[in-house]
Amino acid sequence: MTDWIERAREVAAKLAVDAVERDRRGETPYQEVRLLKDNGLVTLLGPAEHGGGGQTWETAYRVIREIAKADGSIGQLLGYHYLWAWAARLVATDAQVAAVEELYTTGNLFFGxxxxxxxxxxxxxxxxxxxxxxxxxxxxxxxxxxxxxxxxxxxxxxxxxxxxxxxxxxxxxxxxxxxxxxxxxxxxxxxxxxxxxxxxxxxxxxxxxxxxRPLVYNTLNVPAIQLVFANFYLGIAQGALETALAYTREHTRAWPYGGDDKQAASEEWYILEGYGDLQAKLWAAEALVDKAGTAISRVLHAPREELTPEARGEVAVLIAAAKQRAVDTGLEIGTKIFELTGARASASKYGLDRFWRNLRTHSLHDPLPYKRREVGAYALLGEYPTPTWYT
The missing domain is CATH 2.40.110.10 (Butyryl-CoA Dehydrogenase, subunit A, domain 2)
Incomplete structure (x- = not known):
C-alpha cells in the first residue's frame, strides 16, 4: 500500500500546482486523467496478470483521498472509475468479469x-x-x-x-x-x-x-461508492487544512488590538486553539473512514457467494457513520479556515473557497440526515439498512 500512496502523492503534487487556475477555467480534464493513466493509478485494482496493480480496495480508498487533497474533482473521477471498473465483479458472471477486467486493464481505460x-x-x-x-x-x-x-x-x-x-x-x-x-x-x-x-x-x-442470478454481494455497489464519497470528502478536508496551515505560516498576521499582543500569528492562542480543534476532528474522521475501508475491503475481496445480509449490514452502517463524520468535519474545516487565515486569505488567487464549494456540492448527492437515521436505527433498534439505490 505504501508505494501506491506515495505514487498518488506525487501525482497530487503535480495537480496542486495549478489547481486553483484549473478550477476557475473548468475545462474538460483530459490532461488530468492522462496523468492518472500514465502513473498507473487507473489500473490499480486491475489483475496483475494483465499489467494491473492487483491492489485491494483498502489501498484504492487511500489513493482517492490523496488525489482529492490536491483536486477534489479528480479525486471524485478516480473514485467513480474504481467503482465502475469493479461493477462487473459486483453483478456480472465470472466470464464477463474476466473479459471486462482484461479489457480495461490492458487498455488502461477509464470508466464513467x-x-x-x-x-x-x-x-x-x-x-x-x-x-x-x-x-x-x-x-x-x-x-x-x-x-x-x-x-x-x-x-x-x-x-x-x-x-x-x-x-x-x-x-x-x-x-x-x-x-x-x-x-x-x-x-x-x-x-x-x-x-x-x-x-x-x-x-x-x-x-x-x-x-x-441475484446475490447479496450485488448490493455492495452502494456501500462501496458511499465510501468513495467519504474518502474524497476527507481528502478535500485534508487539503483544506494543509493549505490553510501553510497560508497561516507564511502570511497571517497577529492581531494587535486584543490586549494580549503577539509577535506572530503562530503565537496567537485562538489560532492555535482553532487549528488544534480542527486537526483533532480530522484525525478522528480519518480513523473512522479507515476502519470502514478495512471492513468493506475484506468483504469485497472475499468470495461473492459468502456474503451474508448481516455482514453487509454491518459494513453499510459503518460507512454511513464514516460518511457523516467526513462531511460534517470537512464542512466545518472549509468554513473555519477563513477565521484562522484572516481576511486577505479570501482573495480569489488563493482559492481557499474551492474546498468548501467542492465538498458542499457533492455532499448534497443524497440527504445526510438519512445516513444519521441509518446509524440511529442500528444503535437503538439493531436494524440494518435495507439495500436500495442509496443504502
Whole structure:
C-alpha cells in the first residue's frame, strides 16, 4: 500500500500546482486523467496478470483521498472509475468479469457511469440477440474523459434492471457539457442522451440465458461508492487544512488590538486553539473512514457467494457513520479556515473557497440526515439498512 500512496502523492503534487487556475477555467480534464493513466493509478485494482496493480480496495480508498487533497474533482473521477471498473465483479458472471477486467486493464481505460437512479431509467428494448438502450440522464460522471461508460436501464415490459459496459465515444452517446455547478467543476458530470446504443444479450451483466442470478454481494455497489464519497470528502478536508496551515505560516498576521499582543500569528492562542480543534476532528474522521475501508475491503475481496445480509449490514452502517463524520468535519474545516487565515486569505488567487464549494456540492448527492437515521436505527433498534439505490 505504501508505494501506491506515495505514487498518488506525487501525482497530487503535480495537480496542486495549478489547481486553483484549473478550477476557475473548468475545462474538460483530459490532461488530468492522462496523468492518472500514465502513473498507473487507473489500473490499480486491475489483475496483475494483465499489467494491473492487483491492489485491494483498502489501498484504492487511500489513493482517492490523496488525489482529492490536491483536486477534489479528480479525486471524485478516480473514485467513480474504481467503482465502475469493479461493477462487473459486483453483478456480472465470472466470464464477463474476466473479459471486462482484461479489457480495461490492458487498455488502461477509464470508466464513467450513466447510472442516476433519481431519473426515469433508460429504456431497453430487445432486437433479436441485442439490447438497445434509449433515454436521458441528467447526470453522467466521467463524460467525455471516459473510455467506457456503464449504462443501466429497465427492460421494456419488465422490472428487470440491466447493466452493460459500452464504449463512451460512439454516435449513440451524446454528452451535453452542461455541468455548471459551484463545485466539483472538473468532474464531467453533466447530462447525457442515449440513442440506440446496442449491446449483445451475452454482455448483459450477470444474466445467463436472459435471467439474472441475484446475490447479496450485488448490493455492495452502494456501500462501496458511499465510501468513495467519504474518502474524497476527507481528502478535500485534508487539503483544506494543509493549505490553510501553510497560508497561516507564511502570511497571517497577529492581531494587535486584543490586549494580549503577539509577535506572530503562530503565537496567537485562538489560532492555535482553532487549528488544534480542527486537526483533532480530522484525525478522528480519518480513523473512522479507515476502519470502514478495512471492513468493506475484506468483504469485497472475499468470495461473492459468502456474503451474508448481516455482514453487509454491518459494513453499510459503518460507512454511513464514516460518511457523516467526513462531511460534517470537512464542512466545518472549509468554513473555519477563513477565521484562522484572516481576511486577505479570501482573495480569489488563493482559492481557499474551492474546498468548501467542492465538498458542499457533492455532499448534497443524497440527504445526510438519512445516513444519521441509518446509524440511529442500528444503535437503538439493531436494524440494518435495507439495500436500495442509496443504502
Amino acid at each position: 457511469g450513466a447510472v442516476n437512479p433519481r431519473d426515469a431509467d433508460l429504456t431497453i428494448t430487445e432486437d433479436g440477440d441485442s439490447l438497445v438502450y434509449h433515454g436521458h440522464k441528467s447526470f453522467s460522471t466521467g463524460g467525455k474523459v471516459s473510455d467506457l461508460t456503464v449504462l443501466e436501464g429497465v427492460l421494456e415490459g419488465t422490472d428487470d434492471h440491466i447493466f452493460a459496459i459500452v464504449p463512451s465515444q460512439q454516435e449513440g452517446i451524446t454528452f451535453h457539457d452542461d455541468w455548471d455547478n459551484i463545485g466539483q467543476r472538473l468532474t464531467e458530470s453533466g447530462s447525457v442522451t442515449i440513442s440506440g446504443v446496442r449491446v449483445p444479450w451475452e454482455s448483459a451483466a450477470g444474466y445467463v440465458d436472459r435471467r439474472f
